[in-house]
Amino acid sequence: xxxxxxxxxxxxxxxxxxxxxxxxxxxxxxxxxxxxxxxxxxxxxxxxxxxxxxxxxxxxxxxxxxxxxxxxxxxxxxxxxxxxxxxxxxxxxxxxxx
Numbered sequence: 644x645x646x647x648x649x650x651x652x653x654x655x656x657x658x659x660x661x662x663x664x665x666x667x668x669x670x671x672x673x674x675x676x677x678x679x680x681x682x683x684x685x686x687x688x689x690x691x692x693x694x695x696x697x698x699x700x701x702x703x704x705x706x707x708x709x710x711x712x713x714x715x716x717x718x719x720x721x722x723x724x725x726x727x728x729x730x731x732x733x734x735x736x737x738x739x740x741x
Contacts, residue, residue: 678723680708687730
């Protein structure tokens with residue numbers, strides 16, 4: 644077997660083990676709980692239009708998240724998790740707070 648094939652197979656085995664709930668030793672797996680986007684926005688005290696501008700998503704996207712038709716993924720999920728823990732984090736970082 645070639646070195647590339649061996650690495651691919653190793654990665655595939657690690658992925659399968661992680662999916663089965665047995666991640667390889669030393670692997671950090673983080674799967675945050677489902678986010679209640681409507682509650683997170685409410686806690687910020689921001690109107691929907693201001694909230695969407697603050698986190699950089701469209702109103703349509705926010706509405707779909709709030710109605711649970713779609714789930715935030717990737718960077719949006721990280722931003723929402725930060726806002727959930729500390730509602731003023733994004734405005735503070737962007738210099739929007741007085």
